[in-house]
Amino acid sequence: MTEKHDPRTKLLTEIFHEEWSGGAPAGFARDAAALVRRRRRLRHSLVAAGTAAAVAVLTLVLSRPAPEHFRQRSLPQAEPAYEIISDDELLAQLSDRPLLAMRTESGTREFVLLEP
């Protein structure tokens, strides 16, 4: 399709466009080149924006704390509220100290150790 195939092609173009290399048709070529560059810039911007968005989403997902039920908790060892000791231990701890027995409103008895 080049004009080298037939010399009449160049004559034909210059019959209708005196300034083939510098006139309006050359402007079409410049416009087309500019269009390609715009499209490439846009494509690169979209790719960059997409990559940035993907990285942001990934970062957000990775940095988010795990849900409560997924977290492994170390429960503190609960101290027992009471201790069962033997009679001998009890007597040893009282060691002749006076013990006051009080009747409560509910009818039960409460023991209070009287400190010397």
Place this chain on the structure above:
Amino acid sequence: MNASSLRPLNVTLFSPGMEQDTASPLRELTTGLAQGDDAAWTQFHREYGPGIFRQLLASTGGDHDLATEALQQTYLRVARHVRPCDAAAMFGAWLRIVARTALHDCRRRRVSFRTLLQRRHADPSDAPSDEKEEERLLTALDHALSQLVPEDRSLLEAKYFAGTEVRIIASQLAVSPKAVESRLTRARAQLRRHLLAALPRHD
């Protein structure tokens, strides 16, 4: 890529599968086109533009405005879809298709589709091939050339067919190059009138 780095495209056809040590000139050109390189587009316009315009001019029966509009659309379509290519024949065929479809769309914008359909329906044979249309155009050009006065015809033949530079023609005719340019402009205008008169418009 700059203008000097682009090689001329007079070596082209490669058989499929042929190994190339270096990038072919056509591949360089099409890569430059795909990258929006101004030098590549200038080369494309210089080497392929006239052929595209000839095809469009032939298809429009000499409607220079429509052919020019379609040329612009062809360039924009090439800009959108061009890819690096090694095969000159394939690239040339692709360009012809792009130009044909661009012209078709330009026509559709000008003429209502319904009118076009009616005309195609009325005369289905009215769809000559690109080659026949170009042949018709070139025949009309030859006819128009034969109608010029001998001096003008010789001048155009010297510049366009023999490739003689204007300054050499000027020295042969013992006139200034500017005078030769003026005579060429007048001769082209005259040739254009004869050509348009010889071409049946069928858009």
